[in-house]
Amino acid sequence: MPLERRSWAEPFKIKVVEPVRLTTREQRERAIAEAGYNTFLLRSRDVYIDLLTDSGTSAMSDRQWAGMMLGDEAYAGSENFYSLEDAVHRYYGYRHLIPTHQGRGAENIISRVLIKPGDVVPGNMYFTTTRLHQEMAGGRFVDVIIDEAHDPASEHPFKGNVDLDKLEHVLKANPGRVPYVSVAATVNMAGGQPISLANLQAVRELATRYGVRVILDATRIAENSWFIQQREAGQQGRSVAAIVRDLCALTDGCTMSAKKDPLANIGGFLAVNDDEIAQQAQNLLVVFEGLHTYGGMAGRDMQAVAIGISESVDDHHIRARIGQVEYLGAKLRNWGVPIVLPVGGHGVFLDARAFLPHIPQSQYPAQALAAALYLDSGVRAMERGAVSAGRDAATGEEHMPRLELVRLTIPRRVYTQAHMDVTAESVYCLYEERDRIRGLRMTYEPKLLRFFQARFEWV
Numbered sequence: 365m366p367l368e369r370r371s372w373a374e375p376f377k378i379k380v381v382e383p384v385r386l387t388t389r390e391q392r393e394r395a396i397a398e399a400g401y402n403t404f405l406l407r408s409r410d411v412y413i414d415l416l417t418d419s420g421t422s423a424m425s426d427r428q429w430a431g432m433m434l435g436d437e438a439y440a441g442s443e444n445f446y447s448l449e450d451a452v453h454r455y456y457g458y459r460h461l462i463p464t465h466q467g468r469g470a471e472n473i474i475s476r477v478l479i480k481p482g483d484v485v486p487g488n489m490y491f492t493t494t495r496l497h498q499e500m501a502g503g504r505f506v507d508v509i510i511d512e513a514h515d516p517a518s519e520h521p522f523k524g525n526v527d528l529d530k531l532e533h534v535l536k537a538n539p540g541r542v543p544y545v546s547v548a549a550t551v552n553m554a555g556g557q558p559i560s561l562a563n564l565q566a567v568r569e570l571a572t573r574y575g576v577r578v579i580l581d582a583t584r585i586a587e588n589s590w591f592i593q594q595r596e597a598g599q600q601g602r603s604v605a606a607i608v609r610d611l612c613a614l615t616d617g618c619t620m621s622a623k624k625d626p627l628a629n630i631g632g633f634l635a636v637n638d639d640e641i642a643q644q645a646q647n648l649l650v651v652f653e654g655l656h657t658y659g660g661m662a663g664r665d666m667q668a669v670a671i672g673i674s675e676s677v678d679d680h681h682i683r684a685r686i687g688q689v690e691y692l693g694a695k696l697r698n699w700g701v702p703i704v705l706p707v708g709g710h711g712v713f714l715d716a717r718a719f720l721p722h723i724p725q726s727q728y729p730a731q732a733l734a735a736a737l738y739l740d741s742g743v744r745a746m747e748r749g750a751v752s753a754g755r756d757a758a759t760g761e762e763h764m765p766r767l768e769l770v771r772l773t774i775p776r777r778v779y780t781q782a783h784m785d786v787t788a789e790s791v792y793c794l795y796e797e798r799d800r801i802r803g804l805r806m807t808y809e810p811k812l813l814r815f816f817q818a819r820f821e822w823v
């Protein structure tokens with residue numbers, strides 16, 4: 365029998381295991397009620413399969429754990445800073461490394477250095493912490509992603525692309541008021557969707573014509589590069605590492621959460637080419653993060669990040685990583701469950717509007733679906749819809765984004781195919797009984813990044 369396709373398997377074997385706890389329906393009912401129906405407020409001991417996030421949840425390699433033993437915890441000039449600097453030069457190509465405790469630390473610093481009150485920052489869809497730091501520095505974020513990104517059913521291969529007409533309109537309308545274009549690879553809130561190399565090239569050219577910088581959110585750049593290798597004309601056969609370098613070369617700097625692609629449990633950095641910006645950033649760093657040779661990280665953490673970066677761009681690693689996400693996505697799609705297409709890099713996103721058409725967006729269908737999933741099987745997912753979008757900084761009105769999603773985020777190198785099967789079956793069972801799921805009402809709303817700590821009750 366000829367095979368349609370040969371299977372791939374993970375390029376690792378398991379050396380250490382961490383037990384997880386199975387709970388009863390009664391235990392889960394108590395736990396989610398205590399958590400105010402917000403999966404962020406669950407205790408992890410009450411979670412069976414944790415798909416809340418891919419952030420800081422990776423399994424580190426034996427090389428990374430060995431690297432932790434080489435931690436040089438000197439306050440100044442730690443050896444591990446120089447290892448990390450080497451990795452950033454080699455794999456991303458930027459001249460200056462400014463280490464931070466995680467991605468949002470870097471976002472804070474670059475926003476404060478580059479944005480003045482009244483500035484406008486165009487970008488390919490907002491991310492929660494990125495936009496907030498831009499706003500706190502006095503800027504206003506404007507979404508210039510292509511329209512297809514807002515349509516869960518569109519199978520555009522690069523739904524992270526910038527709409528060049530929208531971008532040019534913003535640049536033209538705000539002369540001298542656009543400090544940089546904020547480009548993410550991949551776009552988290554669109555469903556982990558990639559930007560193409562050609563599109564970033566065009567963004568670069570347009571920005572240069574207007575004398576504007578391009579700052580990359582490189583958090584999931586290896587995943588983005590894999591999609592470019594698979595989908596973009598002329599890129600097949602090139603290594604993920606080479607494509608990562610090309611993407612970075614088109615930009616003036618990047619923010620990085622090392623908790624995602626770089627396979628670390630904590631860490632991040634800002635990297636820039638400009639000497640003056642680097643100097644200002646290093647100066648702010650000592651106020652908010654720590655000395656410029658550790659940012660907010662321990663020496664051992666910097667070593668784990670440096671090694672993780674080299675592992676993250678390995679073609680075999682990234683193929684298995686995204687292959688696992690695609691496996692879960694294909695299962696759900698074959699069963700008719702509405703998901704964001706194409707399946708993204710770091711998770712499968714359920715389309716809660718299509719899943720629960722009887723719940724109005726004002727009753728937070730994605731939040732309700734995430735709570736229902738936990739109740740069914742102990743699988744923890746995350747809302748990425750109206751609750752995450754929060755309120756307009758100027759008017760105070762609730763944002764009601766077209767995308768009302770539940771993210772099943774897959775940690776790197778942590779779960780097996782059997783965990784994906786259990787998850788898919790739980791989602792399918794909920795889909796069969798979707799009429800029984802009710803909406804939620806918010807009973808406590810924090811002012812900033814409300815999704816992390818908000819509380820709800822069933823309508």
Ligand code: F0G
Nearest residue numbers: 417419466467468491493552583621623
């Ligand atoms: N940029 C993107 C695209 C992200 O996804 C995140 C974090 C950050 C920046 C901020 O980095 O968490 O290290 O401060 N995303 C996590 C998530 C929280 O679950 O998607 P951080």
